[in-house]
Amino acid sequence: MPLLSGKDKNARLWTLLHQTRHATYTARKNELAKLGIMSRWVPVVNYIHHAGGTASPSEISRMLFRSRNSVSQLLSRMEKEGVVTKTMDRNRKHMIEVSLTQKGMQVLHLSERSETIDRIFSALSEKQREQLESYLEILLEKAFEETGMEWDSSPLRSFLQDLKGYQHDGSDSATL
DSSP: OOOOOHHHHHHHHHHHHHHHHHHHHHHHHHHHHHTTOOTTHHHHHHHHHHTTSEEOHHHHHHHHTOOHHHHHHHHHHHHHTTSEEEEEOSSSTTOEEEEEOHHHHHHHHHHSOOHHHHHHHTTSOHHHHHHHHHHHHHHHHHHHHHHTOOSTTOHHHHHHHHHHTOOOOOOOOOOO
16 A cells, blocks of 8 residues: 555544534533533533623633634623523623523533543553643644634633643532
């Protein structure tokens, strides 16, 4: 069998990364649906919680790599479902502040543990998971560089650093 060129190897890596992400996301989406949680809500409630309880739509947009319009639509749907509230920021006029409702806190709590993700990652040893994390961090930083975004001041970077030290204390199987 002929050796792949560097370009072909990168295409294969990209395909593997993309398909792994898609399959993992689909499995997690199915698990969350059984709990009555939309998978699109999870990164939003996690970011708001880790940002201190409130965040602006612009901050959420930067964190999720989504357009402000798509985040605005998502937040409106989440507000209709009772997951978040949107209020005017008292300190900055014309700025919207998004915060979690009691239902949003339930979504956060229920989505913290994932048996599906645990089963998927159990295919890797602890050392392999640590290596994967390191490699993904390198690629993410390079991707930021390619997009012209500042990694060092990115809310995603500080969010990921916060998560590194975060440990969940248990799991629940309740639904909303």
